[in-house]
Amino acid sequence: MQPSAAPYEERLTAPRSWWLISVLVGVSFALILLPFGTLPLLGGLVGGTAVAAVMASAYGSPRIRVVGDALIAGEARIPVSALGAAEVLDPEEARAWRTYKADVRAFLLLRAYIPTALRVEVTDPEDPTPYLYLSTREPERLAAAIAGAKTPAA
Known part of the structure; x- marks a missing residue:
């Protein structure tokens, strides 16, 4: 019977600085949308941060097992x-x-x-x-x- 746990497993996560960059991308989108009002500004902040965070997470998701x-x-x-x-x-x-x-x-x-x-x-x-x-x-x-x-x- 094979053991259920892998003898080796590693996730190649993105460095912490990339998460800060994700927030900065959101701030950049917010500043770009600032002339259009408060609601687009908030949408740019949330949306830009979310998209950048998803991209950082996807790049850092490979595993070696x-x-x-x-x-x-x-x-x-x-x-x-x-x-x-x-x-x-x-x-x-x-x-x-x-x-x-x-x-x-x-x-x-x-x-x-x-x-x-x-x-x-x-x-x-x-x-x-x-x-x-x-x-x-x-x-x-x-x-x-x-x-x-x-x-x-x-």
Whole structure:
């Protein structure tokens, strides 16, 4: 029987500063609508803030999970049997793999506001994807969860 809890789960939430920016977007809409009266001003404040907050939340909603024998990263679901070595990337190395070391065929779950990442080789010969680049705040834990999912349970 598989355990009900995932050995690893992380939501790549947007940074707190983005929520402040959402309020500032609402204030900007309010100022734009100020010449039209109080009601449009309030509508711009509420509507602009709400739309900006929904966009920040949607961008920050991807999750990375290791469940059973699969790695789920955003919309991608990859069996751990198709994965090879995992490399923990410090901020400098992560930046390199996002830029000049990057392969256009790679799967990137990239969030620039998260400085660390995990690069996992894809060993499936049928898959043209050479590796997965996963922005994560806890790359060591994610690598350990993938390795643990590869090891058959006793």
